[in-house]
Amino acid sequence: MAQPSDFGYGMEEQILRAEARKFFKDTCDELRLMDLVAGKTDPHREPECLWDKKAWKKMTDLGWTTLAVPERAGGIGMSAVAVATLVEEAGRAAFPSPLISTINATYVLSACHTKNADAALAEIADNRTAALAVTNRKGSWSSSDTDVSASHANGVITLNGTAWFVQDARKADFFVVAAGSNDEVGLYVVPADASGVTVVPDAIVDLTRDQAHVTFEGVEVGPACTAADPGSGSLALELGLPAVLTMVSADMCGAGEWQLQTTAAYAGKRVQFDRALGYFQAVKHPIVNMMIMIDSARSLVYNAACAMDHEPEFSSVYAHMAKAAAGDMAAFCSGRSVQYHGGMGFTWECFVHLYFKRQMHNQVLYGDAAHHRVKLADFFMGPPRG
Template identity: 50%
Template structure:
């Protein structure tokens, strides 16, 4: 993922080759067969008590099938035993998982695999091997206010011990490891942002689940109290963690945008199906332009977001100097499409849409959560403006 001075042309087809098409088709069928919406509803929405928002609800058997299919290592480089697939292939896989609203640490683990790949150290490669063996990871970096920057972690490593709190950690109850962003205090060189791999059962680590609205995820605050850190757990090269995070940022934005786009397509198709069959005033409600036009607008918003998604994914592999710009566009477009579509999906279902038994709330809640991850639409536009104006 190193930037070159020469401008490389993106392939017209986004690099969407036969391998990518095969992965997409398999994933689409897998989720249709194994996680239909009825099953998802039974899995995550059997309990409507919001006090239980701390509970991690998922199907561990289904997850094992996903691990067995090798989907955790699609973005792990081949040199360490992964599949090394193109970013556009990974994006289409995640889209299908998002369409099924899959509960499980797929996006968190893929994201960590991109960060580890950008670290390029032996320790990072060893952590990537763990992913190839089926271990799951989640990246932990947010401070209490949920900053989306990479250098604002409140965690400190001093004298081989990790201490402090990190917030908004995704799927914390499900993963085997955390990739922790901490400030390493050196003997005399001050502090250095550092990435360390920490097992979920590490000594001195307490996982404190948040009560969240999204039924398809869990989220937690991690408390580290003198957790011992060995040298081989440090996966970033000295002084290079922020550079690795900067390189991986487009991929992190692409995976979450892909999840949003997939979920949005479910929202569109489900709401269109309702508009084709629900009768009021003696007509299917889709006849009325007050229903038809917002659905057309939602479709357009999804397709613009998907166009950005593949452009950004393709840039990761072929035009790295543009990847962050395009990825920020993709996350902004996806987040806005989700906000608009979620609202319409509930509103156009009318009274039934306001109830727990209707499925649309599950996706609306997942989208609300996804919209904020790694920065919402207005944050992405602010970062995009910085990038573009700095070039002038």
């Protein structure tokens, strides 16, 4: 299979982008976002979970949370390119919501191809929210590293252990948990309110998301909760990973574009030495470099998304490229956005720290740029010897 030269980005995607941009502008402009998430400044405050449930309800009414759910499970089943378009716009608004965590869970469940996984997808199609609980204490999402175990006895599955770095955990109705049985890993659908499940919030930098570690103490679930049997969970996770990387990268590109436009606008109006800041090439040229890095990352995101739709055998390589480019881009754009807002950029009052922190979070989520370059080097050059 080959990719269409236009990424499969057509009229539907254009309309979706226009509607999404308007929706986020109307429901989550910078002032509202600031009011919503930045009310408390104390760095020692209790971890919060701040999001606009009314805006979320409006979004679910539009059907956007089910775009990625296959039609076989009652979803809309749009292309990954369309989903990336939506996620990019959500990133541009730094929208606090379980949108990305639910979409990521959706792609992993879709890769399971089991009746039980499809039943969980049907719940997402019915506007329930989900999050992946697959990462261990050290931050590895490699399935064999999971800190959760599953024991099977008499038709009951008992989960024990802790999943770490669970995204938007307090907004999730259920978790997709990677758990090991002997040497094999399965994926299990566990309601957030199941007995024995405890969500312990992490105190994180990012104000636009929540994160937690989730402990499972003798959590008993029935066989219908097995989305992927022990032995097939690893493959499902692996197949879902390109989508996860691509969608996180799409969020970063949207946030990066906000950083670029906001910084360029400020450089246009802030006057020093009788000149707008943007007159000075020490400021102008790095702002142009922000744009160049965003464009490269964004093009790689659409290439990776299009590969998911048309060329799945390459989606993993392209997703590594996208996340590597997005990681470097986000680090650079965040740094420049604060620096060129000067003293104001260093304050809580200025909006730029909201995006700076979201990007910090995004950069390390599912591997930073250097990690993905290692993966690419192994692919293109073979593993290193010695």
